[in-house]
Amino acid sequence: MTTTTAPPLLTARDLHVTFPGRRGADPARAVDGVELDIGAGEIVALVGESGCGKTTLARALLGLVRPTSGRVTFAGTPMEYSSRALRAYRKRVQLVLQDPSGSLNPRHTVYEAVAEGLRIHGYAGDERAAVTEALSRAGLRPPERFLLRHPHELSGGQRQRVVIAGALVLEPELLVADEPVASLDASVRGEILALLLRLRTELGLSALVVTHDLGLAWNIADRVAVMYLGRIVETGAVEQVLSAPRHPYTRALLSVLPDSPGEPEVLAGEPPDPSRIPPGCRFHARCPVLASGEAERAGVAGACRTEDPGVPGGGREAEVACHWARARAGA
Amino acid sequence: MSTGTGTGPLPIRETVAPATTTPRRTRTTRTTPYLHYVAGKLAGALVSLLAVLITGFFLFRLIPGDPVRTMTGGRPVSAEQLAAYRREFGLDLPLWQQFTDYCGKALTGDLGTSYQFRTPVLDKITEALPNTLLLTGTAFVLYTALGLTLGTRSAWRHGRLGDRLHTGLALTLYSVPSFWLGLLLVIVFSVGAGPVPGLFPTGGMEDAGTEGFAHVVDVAHHLVLPVLTLVAVEYGQTLLVTRSALLDEMGSDYLTTARAKGLRDDAVRRRHAVPNALLPTVTLIFVNLGRTVAGVILVETVFSWPGLGGLFYQALSVPDLPLVQGLFLFFASAVIVMNTLADLVYPLLDPRVGR
Amino acid sequence: MTTEATPPAAAPGPGPRALARQRRRRAAAHFWRQYRTHRAGLVGLAVLALFALVALTAPLTVGSDVASVTDAPGRPLQGPSGAFPLGADRYGRNLLGLLVWGSRVSLLVGLLAAVLSVAIGALVGITAGHFRGPWATLLMRVTDWFLVMPTLVLAIALATVMSRSLGTVVLAIGVTSWPTTARLVRAQTLAVESRPYIERAKALGGGHWHVMTRHVLPNVMPLVLAQATLMVSLSILSEATLAFLGLGDPSVVSWGGLLQDAREAGAVSSGDWWYLVPPGLAIAVVALAFTLCGRAVESVLNPRLGVTR
Amino acid sequence: MTLLDVRDLRVTYPGGAAAVRGVDLSLEAGHKLGVAGESGSGKSTLALALLRLLPAGTRVTGEVLLDGEDVLTMRWGRVRAVRWAGASIVFQGAMHSLNPVHRVGDQIAEPILLHRKESGAAARRRTGELLEHVGLPAARAAAYPHELSGGQRQRVMIAMALACDPRLIVADEPTTALDVMIQAQVLRLIERLVAEQDLGLIMISHDLSVLADTCDRLAVMYAGRVVEEGPARTVHEHARHPYGQALSAAFPRIGDPASRYAPRGLPGDPPDPAALPGGCAFHPRCPVALAGCAEDDPALREAAPGHRAACVHVTPPVPPLPGPAAPAAGETRSGT
Amino acid sequence: ATPLNPSPQQAEAEEGKKVLTVAVAQSVDSLSPFLATRLSSTSINRLMYEYLTDYDPGDNHAVPGLATEWKPSADKLTWTYTIRSGAKWSDGKSITAKDAAWTFNKMMTDEAAATANGSFVANFRKVTAPSDTELVVELKKPQATMTALDVPIVPEHVWSKVKDLSKFNNDKTFPVVGNGPYVLTGYKPDSYVRMEANKTFWRGAPKFDELVFKYYKDGDAAVAALRKGEVSFVSGLTPAQADSLAHQPDIKVNDAPGRRFYALAVNPGARAKDGTRMGDGDPSLRDPRLREALFRAVDRKTLIDKVFQGHAVDGEGYLPPRFSAYFWKPSAEQERGYDPAAAARLLDEAGYKKNGEGRRTGKDGKPLDYRLLCHATDPNDKAVGQYLKEWWGKLGIGVTLDCLDNVSDPWLAGTYDLAFDGWSVNPDPDFVLSIHTCDALPATPKRTGATDNFICDKKYDALYARQLAEYDPARRADLVKQMQSRLYDLGYMNVMAYPNAVEAYRTDQIAHIQTMPAKAGNIYGQDGYWSWWSAKPAASDGSSDDSDSTGVVIGVIAGAVVLAGIAAFLTYRRRTTAEDRE
């Protein structure tokens, strides 16, 4: 996809989401200063390990959790949290969840599941026509065959298509997909991803795809944002970030993929805890570059431990929040 | 706050997952979460007790009529005497003051004086309490043991003949009114019916004038039928709850793991399945004490057992308001206390809760 | 491309209303097919049908005259005979007729109390499960409190402070027995609320009302239904208990009332079993039948209960 | 002698679902066999059948020779002795495979006490060693499962599997529920342990690339049957069965321009084991199915030395393959 | 006897003790004679403490008790009692007039002591004991009931130590010092009361060595216990129980005319002494013709046959026939016999016409509909209520049965139309007569009076005053009969029946027992201790004990077998499960 210079469709500026700690624990800063732009017709992949705040960010973008601070702007207007404004907003932005089986009410037929959005928004036109069209667009053809089925009568891939159809029927401008294929079978996965790509070409839909699977980003995304502990630490075009990662964390993520060449850099320790974010660079405690002394050699070890490397802008330029990477680039 | 179960009617279908949030991974320190948990539960219990106290007061103020007149039971009483009674029972004070007095007294264990016995209510309660404890305690131990054993067996071999028989019997006995069963037992085993001789005493707890070992045997002899009645109507509940709790666990992967380790079948059941199935059951058992309390009222009435249930029945038919109110408070608080105990014990059984 | 070509579906198919009807019919048929496999449930249903028939036709078969004491045809406490298959009560009334007549009150009170209790429980449960914050906490506190109260003690207390009537009995049972339902419904509501489709409904723009009526309620309904069935048996038992304790309405004939009459008349020790056994048996059988039906309904709706790997 | 030899294993569940339909496998000691396949293809069923852990009422036929001894015909007492001591299993979800109410140390020690008849103290010592072996401090023995993270729990499972020094370990999707990073940790750990202790390993996964990276040989299952079998790399990179091809294409190699903006998948739905299509079970989804595929169910055929596939397109003299990404248009597809 | 044998009879029989066990249904409210009001407790008090005078079991005339002689002064205001000399308390101390004087004075000065029997001393001016054998009571007004002072005399040397009589229940330290035929030796609330024979009782020691009142909440349990010989005596039998026991060997059913009357009371428009109206009784009931019509529709014979099943006597006058001296019945023209047709006619004449629905309407045009207050715990009330409802329903008058646990509130407040009423009558009828005087009305609506159902009639009051001052028994009896006649004519109290006292005892345990009145009298709750004092043990007392002990043995064996069976079953199951599955 060629980059355009039109203003982004959705922007998140300095977004924070903090969950109060339970029973005396510290509050969890699940999203901790995120800057992100999604342009019209762009597919952005948000990757990161488990618990880094991807889902929370996605929910915040939809207004399902209220950010503690920061702002989300959609098509130039800042998001409001009154229920009326939210409803209008949610007509234009749709969410697709990881687990299609769970996303469908087992008591609703496919028809009802798809028509739900229309009913909520008081759709005036021909409901049935809209539903069948959305279904066929999502690849369930002929749609009549599916209308009366219940979710349990569908395969996983079909269910995810129903969910996508339910989102499409409202003709949204942006689709936020939270791990849309993670629970699907390997063989079905490609089909759904192909569908997303097709929708982009056919309808000009933008998408934010949340995933922990870098291969998925490679498959469909234009741009990738790597998230670590509530913050985006590296962002840039897919080819660039995945072929020449600059942040040690991105490197490590790529290196542990089975097919990747070279020795895997397995990060020690458990996934980090958003209620205890380390000072300085939030990655420094697990950073292999710091551990191997390379950062020391680059003269940034001190900064790594004490200085926050900042937040990369959410725009199209490749950026990285790493003292060492910047030092190298500068060198 | 009690864990998510009901005193219910039929707990078979209770969702036994502790409804209170169970943080799975709070690892800040070892002890404070438990203390937090305990504090929460105790606070909850206190609130409940307070609610009981308030209800106890106002519920019985709803009764139409003048308590003093009830107290004198229609005997000719001079106005002076009535006034004296009113003063004695604090009924001449404004309602709010009666309420504060009542609360203050209740907190110090003074539940007022029974109209009919002219004895402090607390004395009547402490007098009857050991007898009730003996009856319910014995029944409780027996029906819990029976319910647990048969329940686990039924679930483990569910669908088999034994399971069907046990569940069937449990359901049937569960549907039988306890007082009716008690009466039938009296007819058959006390009065003697047909070839069955009257084996057991018809009522009461003891015969006058036995001492020592003979007295123990005597009481045990009197205990048989009431306990049998209580056990018969109550064990089904435990059985069914245990059974469904265990059935829920039956498909669990950790059981397959245990089998894969080469454990024998009954070791898998005893060591792995039962402890997990027990957790929901334990809460339920405690919560169901409320039901047992109710059952005791009927059984004690049918078997002339000199316990709290019988006392309650007597107090009701007068009605002896301070006694009814006191017993109400007592029953409710006892159940609340038991539930709180269960809540406090629960984390000791289930490491996932309250840590 | 996903699905192979099939004979094209009958052109512009039925409208959404018709679809919904069709679906409901199918669901009912499916339910019945499943239910049929539960033998105990079928037995329970048959028994209930029988009792319902007996109760409904009672005005035709026995008529309200059976309850009349002045026209009582038999001798007091007359044993079973041809004319009096179950003997006579202490007024010389035909016990079989009374049993039939009493089924009306027992079933009615049972049903009403169960409906009341389940309605309160469902309302409280759904609200407490859906809304968070102080309101839900308060509701649950109240529920918890009612839950730990010895139900019968509370019901007795209520029946004592109110006047003797069927309404009182219904109220006393209904008002004291709802918390179990509330608990269950709340747990179910919480479970439903944590399902992703609720998140999806919210993301589609659905509000509280939408979520509660379109998603929570339909998912809770089966549970409520099963619970109601089980509750009936409990209510019938409670009614009998209250009547037995003398807290019922003495001027209507109910099974519990008959038992109390029997006991007051001293039927237990004088060996007049026909006065004592049939009403108790009727209570037990109906309660059992409702329980069996309830369990069958429950296991149809929640198959996990019965089957495991 | 081969450590494990499975011959014509068939498993039918009580409901009539034929979950495994004639599987032959063999594994030498010290080797690692990967079993791949989509959900429901019968991988876990196969694993359970090896130790006769299937629920009562399941019909199992064939032979499972463990060190020459047929597990399926053993007395129960012997089966219990073989379990864990001869072969152990690391189950799919560690969260659920550990008993939540017992400390993990006790759970590890349980098979030791049972099979080795060791004293409590010795078992405790061994438990500590095992935990340290898998990279956990011995003190964690006192923890309850819920106090551990997913990766730690999976390591406990592995430590438990090693407890009685079995000759064979079956790892059923040991990493599916885990994060990429933890998955890598666990895979390294398994590789290391297998290499150190000369164990036989059967690893089950749906991720062909993971298996190819870890195992020596790969078997691809479809609808209860092995449809392709051969050296891991070869199967991953040059699969001969159309299903194997689809599976390996599902996980793109980063940097491979061919897969950029070109996700590949397999149309159609996974089959229902209770109502399998006739002929080759794969034919309804097969992009290269022939008319005869609906009737004949091909057996495994030699595609190359040590590499077999069950597809009519496979002929022993290696023919040029139809390009995996370019199935000829729909004309070969059979209608249903 | 085996060590397993807990039977008290047997245990005592070993030592040669004869035990009489009596089933009681009412729990004891208090054992203090100053507080006890229930029949169960006053009967026990009667056995513990002697009164000044007793009633003859034959014809109820006063006979010496603690007092051997008594005489009024000429002005009728001073009574002098000679106290028996030489009699001793059970602890050996002598009984003197001082004890009696202390008892009465305590009741006159201590409000708590007046709780139970205060009415007896209400008219006393002063009580003194000039010597050990002389008790002098000075009255405010003449009082004919001075030989019917049912006041237990307690030992001063024990009771003067009690601090607060309102809290002292006399049930903590045993044996309790007394002077009656039995001495209280043990009490377990709601279980039993145990008494031993007082060997030094002046009238002679009882024949049984021990008397146990055993508590049975449930009447059926008590009857079953009698059947098995667990108890020797049961009272308060229902007709069904009596009938079934009648055929039992070794059991004698004693069906004696009771001392109760069972009546239908009408609210005459309740009012206080100051004239203020109370309650909300239906004004139409003040019409005597309506009341008569109501009562003429009551078929007392059916009630006796069906409800009491013959165990009652048809009600006529106010006092039961048992008290022959005072018994009165209406003359033929006075009598309101059963005649529904006449009743309907009366109503028609009085202008209570039937409306379209067949219901009688009152003067205000509204249908007549009355509330009938009944005791929820009394089966007879409920049963009779059913009949009344149907009978009056046929007349066109509606009735709602208001069955309450606590009837005293509406009763005392006058918020009822009709009500069931009934009193146990003492040998001296003064009390049941006094409750219908104007004087018994409450002073103001806020107060509680002694009145029964607010009847206030000048003519009746005059007769009452005359009889109270009349010390000649025959003339007094005549006045009492006139009062009953007046009461009958007023038509506010309609006695329907005199329920019998239906009791049963084991003839193999009790050879003989005194009834009161001697022929056709009752046993439990007599006006005196005659029954328990006179009861003679049967010679062959013990056959039941054997069966009892075999019962225990069989019970124990049965229990053991069941337990063993369960254990065997469980172990068997365990073994099979272990093998046949994985």
Ligand SMILES: Nc1ncnc2c1ncn2[C@@H]1O[C@H](COP(=O)(O)OP(=O)(O)OP(=O)(O)O)[C@@H](O)[C@H]1O
């Ligand atoms: N409602 C909540 N209350 C408290 N903490 C929460 C809540 N939701 C999420 N968190 C915490 O916030 C952090 C980020 O969670 P999030 O679900 O966004 O992660 P994720 O990147 O989507 O992880 P995964 O890949 O596992 O889905 C986690 O540590 C989580 O525990």
Ligand SMILES: Nc1ncnc2c1ncn2[C@@H]1O[C@H](COP(=O)(O)OP(=O)(O)OP(=O)(O)O)[C@@H](O)[C@H]1O
């Ligand atoms: N207890 C059972 N009863 C009936 N059918 C079963 C049972 N267990 C599994 N099956 C069926 O057998 C088939 C194979 O199941 P299995 O669990 O072996 O698949 P799998 O390859 O391990 O899948 P996954 O990747 O999802 O774990 C599935 O279609 C499943 O539905």
Ligand SMILES: [Mg+2]
């Ligand atoms: Mg997530």
Ligand SMILES: [Mg+2]
């Ligand atoms: Mg599996």
